[in-house]
Amino acid sequence: MSPQVAVRWSGIGVWDRPEDEAVLDAGERHRSTTIRHPGARARFVVAHATLRRLLADLLGADPTTFQITADRTGRPRVAPMTRWSISLSHTHDAVAVAAGRDVEVGVDIERLDRDWLPPLGRWCTAPEVAACRAPGTETGPLAVRLWTGKEALAKAAGVGMRMSFHDFGVLEPTVLDPRPRSGRNDPATGAIRWLDLSPRHAIALAILPVALEGGVRSARRLPSRCG
Numbered sequence: 001m002s003p004q005v006a007v008r009w010s011g012i013g014v015w016d017r018p019e020d021e022a023v024l025d026a027g028e029r030h031r032s033t034t035i036r037h038p039g040a041r042a043r044f045v046v047a048h049a050t051l052r053r054l055l056a057d058l059l060g061a062d063p064t065t066f067q068i069t070a071d072r073t074g075r076p077r078v079a080p081m082t083r084w085s086i087s088l089s090h091t092h093d094a095v096a097v098a099a100g101r102d103v104e105v106g107v108d109i110e111r112l113d114r115d116w117l118p119p120l121g122r123w124c125t126a127p128e129v130a131a132c133r134a135p136g137t138e139t140g141p142l143a144v145r146l147w148t149g150k151e152a153l154a155k156a157a158g159v160g161m162r163m164s165f166h167d168f169g170v171l172e173p174t175v176l177d178p179r180p181r182s183g184r185n186d187p188a189t190g191a192i193r194w195l196d197l198s199p200r201h202a203i204a205l206a207i208l209p210v211a212l213e214g215g216v217r218s219a220r221r222l223p224s225r226c227g
């Protein structure tokens, strides 16, 4: 079977969706009760419920049957489907989730009008800074897209913000060498794509070859289906 990737997003709005809580497992429900801020709690519940429904649709299973845990770095994993990687992201008013078979996926969502990011020079390569400052360019939305691409790749690599965003570019090449800082993950080539699912958000998906249980699998043929 060839690699397969699927992505889904959901707006949050005024949140009153008991049906989302109903599909979570005991661990997720417990985690949600530890989140004090109502908005953050809603984002957590909607993200995890959306991810469960995506997996259920992909596998023809009930959304409550999956065990979703986090490894010691915080990276989510789903059992017992060891061929599948999962990723999720929340921003103020929306969530995005992804699942990939035989690849590592990372997803990130941010509002295009996000009003704060670190100074460009601290996390962008020189060509990225130049592109953001080019005359006629809407700097803010482009910077947000670059940021989501880098976060998505860092999640696919399982290293989060420990990866130096300054060390790799996501603007020009779709195939890149993320060179994670930690040394735990070997350098790997991967692909980033931005999905036009929402007019108000940047949603980036990163796809990397995987080292799932059972050994390293090559993922040269990138998934052809995003749904």
Ligand SMILES: CC(C)(COP(=O)(O)OP(=O)(O)OC[C@H]1O[C@@H](n2cnc3c(N)ncnc32)[C@H](O)[C@@H]1OP(=O)(O)O)[C@@H](O)C(=O)NCCC(=O)NCCS
Pocket (backbone or CB within 6 Å): 044, 047, 072, 073, 074, 075, 076, 087, 088, 089, 090, 091, 108, 109, 151, 154, 155, 156, 157, 158, 159, 160, 161, 162
């Ligand atoms: C991953 C990270 C970049 C997320 O950033 P963010 O913009 O605050 O949040 P997002 O909403 O986009 O993503 C949050 C999701 O990322 C996922 N995530 C957390 N750590 C992750 C990691 N190491 N790899 C992949 N995904 C991770 C989680 O699923 C989390 O959602 P959840 O808590 O609801 O399950 C950030 O949390 C991070 O850098 N984590 C790593 C921390 C770390 O290095 N820990 C080392 C401990 S040994």
